[in-house]
Amino acid sequence: MTGPIRARRAGALAGMLMLCGCAIGRAALDVGSAALVARFDADRDGGLDRAEVAAMVSAAMPGSGPTIEAARAGLAAGYWTRDCDRDGKLTAGELAAGGRCGG
Numbered sequence: 001m002t003g004p005i006r007a008r009r010a011g012a013l014a015g016m017l018m019l020c021g022c023a024i025g026r027a028a029l030d031v032g033s034a035a036l037v038a039r040f041d042a043d044r045d046g047g048l049d050r051a052e053v054a055a056m057v058s059a060a061m062p063g064s065g066p067t068i069e070a071a072r073a074g075l076a077a078g079y080w081t082r083d084c085d086r087d088g089k090l091t092a093g094e095l096a097a098g099g100r101c102g103g
């Protein structure tokens, strides 16, 4: 009976995480982005590819089931809007820019 409630909560959580990413101060975000890339850049090429972003999202939203997976997909989609040069990798600079490409 808790399924729909959990779904709503997970959706709200994903939305909050995305909002927080935009609201956090720029300097803090730069540090956070570099740390994120350093932590999840498994092949050390300086950017996060699909698998690395998936690992990062899984770390942010542990658990299993369709609800959490939908929330993860939403969060990952939010991250991919930041791939300004569309090379399939997210650099620290792209993460810090928060999707404001070329601005």
Ligand SMILES: [Ca+2]
Pocket: 041, 042, 043, 044, 045, 046, 047, 048, 049, 052
């Ligand atoms: Ca990488």
Ligand SMILES: [Ca+2]
Pocket: 083, 084, 085, 086, 087, 088, 089, 090, 091, 094
């Ligand atoms: Ca890129």
